[in-house]
Structures are given as structure tokens and as C-alpha cells.
Amino acid sequence: MSTVISGFRQMPSQFVDSLDSDPVSDESLLEAIAEGQTRAFELLYDRYSPRLFGLALKILQNQSLAEDVIQEVFVSIWQKARRYQKGRGAPAAWLLTLCRNRSIDLLRSQASRNRRTVDMADDIQERLQAVAQNDPLTAVDAGQQAENIRTAMAQLPDEQRQIIEMSYFKGLSQTEIAADLQLPLGTVKTRTRLGMEKLRRILRITDGDSVG
């Protein structure tokens, strides 16, 4: 006979167990959210809303629109937490991608441009994750990551940094960037590749320093 009172939802056992080993992992929070735990949802919100809101603000440059995005993203997390699968990447990356994609969609809809965000098919995402799991850069914690990426971006030549920022934070396609900067499309593609490769090299060195 069950004695559970309705309205007071149970937590997954691993979630309860993890209370003794602070902090509760993101994965456990998402599992609890998938089971309808509003407390877990609040914890996830407190943990990530400043990063997501900062990202949405940087992309949209508008407080009200950024709030709308955060509301959409977190309601979506509440409704779709079951869709998050372990082994498909860090929850933080998933949340930030949701936030970035929704912000770019909104930005582009305001500018009457077509949608162009990275929505990968599930099978590609899974294979990609299998390849990425051995990458040392995936193991860097968020605080260190922020410092590393800032340092790395500061070392890029201006023309490469500018193109990467226009792509990522303004949601512009390479064709649009070429038109904006009055550059040949091939130059934009090459600078994107060189910039991303250089970032990777610097991050690997920095990561090696920070991880030891």
C-alpha cells in the first residue's frame, strides 16, 4: 500500500542520495525535472539563468526580448527534460545551445531573415558526442572555460575574431558576413576556419596549463 501524498512528488533515489554530496549534478536535476520536480527546476534555474540571460542579452541587446527567451527556454526545459539523454553531451551545452538558438531565431525574425541555427539530427549528435568524449577540452569546468575562451579570443587577429562573433552572436551566415564586410565569400570561409583552428590550439594549450 502506498502512503505517498498527492502533490508532493517523489524524487529519484539518486537525487535524494546526492543531497549529501553537494552539489547536485545537472543530470540529476534534469532527471528530477523530467519527473515533475519543481524544486529541481528552481535549482537548475538558479544555477544557469545568469549565464543564459547574459548570453541572450549579448545576442539580442534587449532586456525584454532576453527575458522572453529565458522564459521560453526554461518552460521548454520543463516540458522537454525527458528528451535530454545522458551521453549526448553536457547539460550546460544543451541549455546554452537552446538559449543561443532561440535568441538567434528571434533576432533573425526581427530582421526578417531566415532561420539558420545549428539543429543537428539526433543520430549525428550521438555520433558527434562519441567522437567528442575523448576530447580534453570537453572536461574543462565552466569557470575555467570562460577565462580560457576570453584569453583565446583576445589572441585572435581582429578580422578572424570579428567574423566568429558575427556568426555566433549575430547569427549571420557567411554569405551575409561577406556582404556586410565587403569581402569575398572565400575569404570569410578561410578566416572562419583559421580563427576556429587557432582558438582550438590556444584552448588546448591553456587547458593543458590549467589542468596540469
Next chain:
Amino acid sequence: MDKDRLKELAAGYSLGALSESDHKAFDQLLRAGDEEALEALSEMMVVAEQLPSLADPVPPPPALKSRILNEINADQAPARQNVTEMPTAQPIEGASRTWLWALAAAALILACGWALHVRSLQQQVDMLAAQNEINAGQIEQLRQELARREQTILTMSGDNTTVIAMAPQAVDPDARGQLFFDADRNRAVFFSSGLPDIDENKVYQMWMLRGAEAISAGLIAEEKDGEFSIEFDTLPDDDGLTAFAVSLEPQGGVPSPTGDIYLVGVVPSE
């Protein structure tokens, strides 16, 4: 495909910046399971996933959290219809050992839930304090709430706390609730999400029963839609306390019960 060309496509793809035709071409390679394409993309994605960290974290306005919580609470309402059955009215001392263990487990789960809630409130307090625009009244309100929740946890997790299932009565067999009675501290806390909606001119009232005497423990507040709770001091001398009961009374409460009794929980004998 030329390696540089492959990396160009992977870099643009990871940033969501490829033209339609380039995107399609690279997507086909990925779908075909091209190992080099996957590896190139993986290398670029790891970098692209770090780019959000270039944005400084900014705490969103506190009101946003309330807005979101309101929306998800409205969203989860249908799920509440899937509830478990409460036991029929009977004294605790007649229950099986399994039943008692299950009650203890439920108590532990509830206590953990409250602990998480307290932690969440603490985080909110810290965040609010860090914001210049925060209103000092809000901080004080949260602190009081935090202190109240901590008191609730103490009551729920006391060494001598008894968990009492509040059994439904004939007026509403679906009503349900649970009461934590800490005899050491003479304190009790009651929760229910199964009491029916009531008119504005009515209120649920908690009673402590000592023999034939009913002593009011206070009016039960509705915390949010359909969820009721009350925390109260029990009698200084609880020797004669036999049961707790919930009745429906006129707004403002009454000195003695006059309305229908919805829930009764028997205090187990020593």
C-alpha cells in the same frame, strides 16, 4: 574532399553560418557517417560550445523566475490527477509494519524535498542580495520564509516526530493530507493537496482533539492552487491529545467545529 575544405565546412557548420548549399553538402557527409567530417566537426563544436562563455553572466530580474514558475505550475496541474490512494480511516496502531516503513520513507522524501526547497531559497537570497536594484523588503521577506522553512524541517525531522496520515471522511473520500507531529517540540505541520476547492466565505480549520474537547489549532492557508498547509504549536501537555481533524468552517474560523469534518488523523498511543 580536401582537408582544408572539410574544416572550413565544419567551422561554418559549428557556428550555424554556412550557406544553404554548403550546409546541405556537409550534412550529407555527416549522415553518410563520414569519419573525417565527424572528427572535423567534433573539433570545431568543442570550441563553438565554449563561445557562450564570452557573454558575462547577468542575473535576470527576480520577477522573471516567478513568472516562469507560475507558467510551469499551471502546466503541471493535469499531472496531479494521477494520485495514489489514501488508506481508509483507521487508527495508526492497527497498521502493518510495511505501512509504517512506507510512512517513514514518505517522511524522509518529504523532508528532503523541503531541504531542497530551503537550499533553493538560500540561493535566491544570495542572488537577490547581490543585485543593486533589489528591494530590501524582498530580502527580509525571503529570510523570514527561509527561517520558517527551516523550522518546518526541524518539525518534520525530529527524533520523536510521528507521521500521521489524515484519513478522508464520508463528506469527501478523495480528501487526503499528512501531519508531522513533533512531541518533543510540541509542534506540528500539516500538508494537503487533496482538499476540495472552497468558496471565498469558507476556510479549512485544524483541530486538536483531547477526548471530547476540540481545540482550534488555526486556519489552514492555501499556499497555491489546491495545496494547503499549516504549522502550529500543539498543546504544552500532549498526554491527552488523541487526534487531529480538519473541518470546513465560515471565513475567520470558529471556536468549536460546526462544519463537515474532511480529515481525521489519530495520534498513536505510546
